[in-house]
Amino acid sequence: MHTFELVLALLAGSVLVVGIFRSLNLPPVLGYLMVGAAVGPHAMNLMPDTGGARALAEFGVVFLMFTIGLEFSLPRLYSMKRIVFGLGAMQVVACMVVVMLAGAVLGLGWGASFALGGTLAMSSTAILSKLLSDRLELDSKHGREAIGVLLFQDLAVVPLLILIPALSRPADQLMTTLALATVKAVVMLSLVLFLGQKLMRRWFFLVARRRSAELFMLNVLFITLGLAWLTEIVGLSMALGAFLAGMLISETEYRYHVEEDIKPFRDVLLGLFFVTVGMFLDVGQIIVSLPAVLAMLAALLLVKFMVAGGASRLMGSPQGTAARTGLWLCAGGEFGFVLLSQIDEARLLPPALSQVVVAALVLSMLLAPLVVQYSEKIVLRLVPSEWMSRSLQLTNIATQSMFVDKHAILCGFGRNGQYLGRLLEQEGITYIALDLDPERVREAAAAGETVVFGDAAKRETLVAAGISRASVVVVTYADTDAALRAMAQIRAVRPDVPVVVRTADEVDLEKLRLAGAAEVVPEAVESSLMLASHALALLGVPLPRILKRIREIRAERYHLLRGIYRGGEHLHEEALEERQQNRLHSVVMAAGAHAIGHSLAELHLGETGVEVSAVRRQRVRMVDPLPETRLELDDVLVLLGTPSQLALAEARLFKGM
Structure with a gap:
């Protein structure tokens, strides 16, 4: 097959498979792996020479490490240092120690066991951060612990990418190689972090002054690939240079702009990287080794659950939080494939074992959303004291609502919920707010606000909040899916209570109304009305006419403003x-x-x-x-x-x- 036809086949397969995986809410990385397995030498054998594809795929890892570097703001790391460098380091090191002990029992070399331990210690930042966001658990105790561990795992990839290739060297050269690599890395880090920040800020300022999107994008590519090339020249990983470039830019005001510009390059090239990983998947070998794959999968999930949960417990977390943290982090991650490609190049693992590991990682990532979905039921079954904790939480909510009647229930106590609570209080209307951010609940409750920790998407929480006696429920969530989950429970418990829902714009208006909302307030529409009213007043339009026009639009339930004319941009x-x-x-x-x-x-x-x-x-x-x-x-x-x-x-x- 010619190169052009091969690229076309890869694109067609990727579009089809990734589209299917997206529609099923499955990680697209698994789709790329399937495409690679289909065109690889063990299936259709459409790409006999993978050298060019591997070289291009390396850029995917470079851009991935660059975006990871953008996330590593030094102040943010310092604020989370206890979780990141305490719990995160404990989880990664403990996983590697367990794998090395198992490798010693099974006769695997220490170098191979060390590399394999680092591979299996990784969890999926992309999958877990999205699940935490969708389930509104980013600010929960286990959510913060999971994010902290994921941050350390991303950081740990950098030294592992340097160490793994060195492990293939002869034993007498290994210590010299590692010492030299360490010195080079320290020198590079020192130069870049102490001298690079000022230079980077000034350089980006000069580029941004030209007000050219094309020039800005070229500059980002130049900085990223230039530092990657520099680290490779001195004998280190290209990924390290890209990571340093991301760290430097993260300390400037151009961070978010750069992140958006680089994302298409990263996603497409990283997809190609996973296609090349998939090319070396031997489906026939995996089927033959299915018992070993399932055993590896079970061991991976169980060991990582126990290690992450045990580390969380040692850091002082309650049993329930520790169990949730373990369940969230027990699956494998995309960086496992990045490290596994390095292991294959260094020939540290037998090919049959490498196939088993890849298959177990793929299956664990498929199971990750399922494990998260049933995590609460698993925790309640594993941790008896969690029933008591849940009962105390509901008792606290019930205590707040016990002596109130015809009150308002606010689902969410963020910015909008707090403003609404103050207005209700000024009118002498009692309210009870439910929120999942423990820090916000603690501070607001200490200030005298009637806010309690609770999930409005759970039936028992709504009952404890006195929904049977409430006059109105207000859902302030910005996320439509979270609002729909809460409304489903509200309607199941109390179908007749009026529900007012906030939404970002008019796109989800009908969806929320069909779910049972008495009124939906689109923020974009309301802000447009306010802008229009002020502009009309400045233009000399009489105030009564302005108010009449706004009342007419609101009376028509925003019908005139549904949809906007979209330009080509x-x-x-x-x-x-x-x-x-x-x-x-x-x-x-x-x-x-x-x-x-x-x-x-x-x-x-x-x-x-x-x-x-x-x-x-x-x-x-x-x-x-x-x-x-x-x-x-x-x-x-x-x-x-x-x-x-x-x-x-x-x-x-x-x-x-």
Whole structure:
């Protein structure tokens, strides 16, 4: 197969498989591994020469380490030093010690055991951070511990990438090689951290002054690849140089801009890296070794659970928190594959064992979301005292709500919840707020606020908060999925209570209303109304007319403002999933259009999923036109729908399809 055809096949396979994995909410890294396994020498053998692909895939690891470096703000590390360098170091070192002891029993060399221990100690930063965010557990005790351990694991990858290649050297040269690598790394770190920060800030300032996005992007690539090349020249890993570049930029004000610019390069090239890893997956060998794969998987999950949970317990965490931390961190991670590729290049592991390890890592990452989903049930079964802790938590909530009636329940006590609580208090209305940030709950409760630690997406929490006596429930979550989970429980316990829900914009308006919200307040719409009211007042429009106009729009439940007209720049700015949101689109009835002379009812545009928001005819705009409205030449239809729905509607308007 020619190179062009091979690249096309890889792209087609990646688009198909990763698309399927995304739709199933599975990690895309597993899709890339499957594509690699399909085209590799053990399956279709479409890529006999993998040298070029491996060289390109190395850039994926470089950009990944660069983005990891961007996350390592020194002040942030210092603020979390106890968790990161205490719990994180304990988890990684303990995992490596356990694997090395097991390797000694099984006759595996200490170098191979050391490298394998580092590989298996890693957990998935991408999967776990997203799950913590989706479940609103980033600020929980176990969430903070998991993030701290993940930060240390990411940091530990840097020395491991230096050490693993050195382990393939003869024993008499090993100590010399490691000592030399350590000296080089210390010198590089010292020069870069002490001299590089000032130079980097000044250099980026000069580049940013040119106000050229192209120049800024070229500069980021130059800095990243330049430092990676420099560290490789002195005999260290390219990944170390990229990590240092990320650390330097993280201390400047350009960090977030750089992170967004580099993300497409990182994701695509890292995907290619995982494709090349997958090429060396021998599915036949894995099937033959299935008992060994399952044994490795069980050992991985059990040992990491016990190590992470035990380390958390030694750091003073309650049994329930320690068990949750262990469950969150027990699966493998994407850095395991990065280290495993280094192990394969150094030929430290037998090929059969390497296949078993890769298969176990893949299966553990598939199981990670499932383990997290059932983590609460597992904790309640493993830790008897957790029932008492849960009972005390519910008792605390019930104590707050015991003597109140016709009160408001606030789900979430962030910025919006706190403002709302103050307004309710000024009106003499009692409220009880539920929040999952223990630090926020502690400080607010100490200040006299009626806020308690509790999850509004749990039935027993709502009952304890007195939902049976509440007059209204307000869901202040910014995340729509979290709001929907809370509303499902609210409706199950008390179907008749009115629920007011906050949302970022009007996109999820109908979804939240169908879930049972009495009113949905889109922040983007309300801020637009306020901006418009101030602008109109400054333009001399009388205040009564402004207030009347705003009341009319609100009375129509934001109907006029659902959807926006999207310019071409949005194609570059928005993520793929965002492009499927509802938007407004104008269609002119040109000569020859099938719809001319037909009524809206006859066209059945509702079957395509779009809504006719307005019809403009000779500078007259008809909002919410009647179904009997017949279209004429040069009429302009304003349609509301997703891009795919709008395409179907246009085909029906012009061709009658």
